[in-house]
Amino acid sequence: MRTQARLGLFLLLTPLVLWLSLLIFIPHVDMFLVSLRERVGVGEYRLSLANYLTFINEPLYLRTFLRTAVMSVIATVITLMIAFPVSYYIAKIARGRTRSALFLLCLVPFWVSELVRTFGWMILLRETGLISNLLQFVGLTDAPVEMLYNDAAIMVGLVYTSMLFMVVPLVTTLESLPDEVIEAGYDLGGSGVAVMREIVIPHAMPGIVSGSIIVFMLSLGNYLTPTMLGGKDSLWFTELIYSQFIVRFNWELGAAFGFLLLGLSSAIVWGMLKLTGQSLEKSMG
Amino acid sequence: MIPSIPRPRLLDIAYTGYVVLFFVFLALPLVVVAVFAFNDSQFPSLPWEGFTWNWFFGAERPMIGVFHERPILRAIGTSAFVAVFVSILSVGVGLSNAFLFNRYRFPGQGLLYVLMLLPLVIPGIVLGISILVFSSRLANGAWEMAEWDIAALRPGLVLVILGQFSFIATIATLVIGARLQKFDRSLEEAALNLGAGRLTAVRTVTLPYLMPAMIGAFVVAFLMSFENFNTTLMLVGSDAPLTIAMFDRLKEGSTPLLNAVSLLLMIGSSCLALVMIAFQRRP
Numbered sequence: 425m426r427t428q429a430r431l432g433l434f435l436l437l438t439p440l441v442l443w444l445s446l447l448i449f450i451p452h453v454d455m456f457l458v459s460l461r462e463r464v465g466v467g468e469y470r471l472s473l474a475n476y477l478t479f480i481n482e483p484l485y486l487r488t489f490l491r492t493a494v495m496s497v498i499a500t501v502i503t504l505m506i507a508f509p510v511s512y513y514i515a516k517i518a519r520g521r522t523r524s525a526l527f528l529l530c531l532v533p534f535w536v537s538e539l540v541r542t543f544g545w546m547i548l549l550r551e552t553g554l555i556s557n558l559l560q561f562v563g564l565t566d567a568p569v570e571m572l573y574n575d576a577a578i579m580v581g582l583v584y585t586s587m588l589f590m591v592v593p594l595v596t597t598l599e600s601l602p603d604e605v606i607e608a609g610y611d612l613g614g615s616g617v618a619v620m621r622e623i624v625i626p627h628a629m630p631g632i633v634s635g636s637i638i639v640f641m642l643s644l645g646n647y648l649t650p651t652m653l654g655g656k657d658s659l660w661f662t663e664l665i666y667s668q669f670i671v672r673f674n675w676e677l678g679a680a681f682g683f684l685l686l687g688l689s690s691a692i693v694w695g696m697l698k699l700t701g702q703s704l705e706k707s708m709g
Numbered sequence: 710m711i712p713s714i715p716r717p718r719l720l721d722i723a724y725t726g727y728v729v730l731f732f733v734f735l736a737l738p739l740v741v742v743a744v745f746a747f748n749d750s751q752f753p754s755l756p757w758e759g760f761t762w763n764w765f766f767g768a769e770r771p772m773i774g775v776f777h778e779r780p781i782l783r784a785i786g787t788s789a790f791v792a793v794f795v796s797i798l799s800v801g802v803g804l805s806n807a808f809l810f811n812r813y814r815f816p817g818q819g820l821l822y823v824l825m826l827l828p829l830v831i832p833g834i835v836l837g838i839s840i841l842v843f844s845s846r847l848a849n850g851a852w853e854m855a856e857w858d859i860a861a862l863r864p865g866l867v868l869v870i871l872g873q874f875s876f877i878a879t880i881a882t883l884v885i886g887a888r889l890q891k892f893d894r895s896l897e898e899a900a901l902n903l904g905a906g907r908l909t910a911v912r913t914v915t916l917p918y919l920m921p922a923m924i925g926a927f928v929v930a931f932l933m934s935f936e937n938f939n940t941t942l943m944l945v946g947s948d949a950p951l952t953i954a955m956f957d958r959l960k961e962g963s964t965p966l967l968n969a970v971s972l973l974l975m976i977g978s979s980c981l982a983l984v985m986i987a988f989q990r991r992p
Contacts, residue, residue, distance in 0.1 A: 436809040439802045444824055447875035451839035458842050506731065513728045533735055535978040537936040539952050540971040543959060544738025547745060552752070554741060584738065616716075637830065645832025648938050652959065662834050662939075669838055669943065679842060682835045693830050704826055
């Protein structure tokens, strides 16, 4: 029996270990090693920090990096602000059928490819698009307005794309808060704001954290939305990675960029977990 | 603010209005994409030139419909091919992982569980480039050592499948693991008492119980693979899956053909989602 259990353990462990080592761990170590080498001649490399120094010394790279980080944080905050009242409505105010219908409606955009969603926004926002035409029709403007190719358009796209990943965890945690607890808060004389601050938000914290982590990560690593909706001046860090790898064929610098993006995203995820006392297992599983 | 607590009527109306606006915001881009698939014009924008089916069934220039556009049809086939492989691999590995974390206790298990979750917090584009870097090193190594040219390690469908699998497997593990956790072990023990071997017990009792979760994981994996963009972009070779093919066209300028493809995608994924919900409903 014991040897059988050992055999079973071994058999089940094999796919997991193969997957995590060959597709996750070793490739990332390898990417790190590539980012640490400098090309000195044909097929000749030496160990150096040159790629990271290039990143620090080139204002465009550093600025793009910081801009991407700041805009992702803003996108996360906006998504949370928009999603929280809606999630609260679905979880606590809507009842029965309406509730499940509304929840399902929130999931619909997720079933559609991100490309289609972005395409939809392009049709809406472009110069000949629907919103521009509507504004002209109403008489707010007499010439077509171009609303595409700027930071606001990117923001709309990012918030839209990641909305679902905020709504689902929020609804799930808010649903688990019994109505009686909220009523007790009012009975004890709390105002609406106090009940929100003292009871609802602390209870929803795990949902807020896991939603924010996912939205931040998706925004940071997004390539499609900034490329399609952003203009010449709104470069995203993933676009730099892509151009180093595919266009310039400078894998060393591209790998360094990739590692920086990974570092930033891990640092923020870790920081948020620490700050709120949550763990990755609880937030994801 | 719950229904049992009285609140001002005005606030109530404003709140409902906000929720309605939110759903308009959610629906707007999708509705617009769908409607312009039927515009009888070269561009998916106003003015409305009349209704047409040509972007689906048209066979002549300048309006070649989806069903006559070879490259798009081929791209759909490629995407489906990749998605089926990714789903099978993910469900297989996910099932094995679910049993491993549910049934066994071994040193380092907690750490391994956290490692298993990590692919979800690695940006897709970074997953793509790391696999690209590693596989090229392997391919170059094989060439230098033995003059082997391993085509599978060059950008192409094999790498796309592996790249997507590398994070979709986590999702499959979570979906299947969640259901396995609710399983009542005494049912399996009953089967053992009745004389079944361990494997037979798992096959005839546990696996049927897990079936809805496995189908759910398969559908989710299929859709995620079909829609994946970031990881695929870095690993794609000459056969482009649909998202990449559409992206290339969108960069050149869009025609309502893309709206028609998008509408078909929406219909397809809604059907899959409905299938999944139907299976989840079963107790």
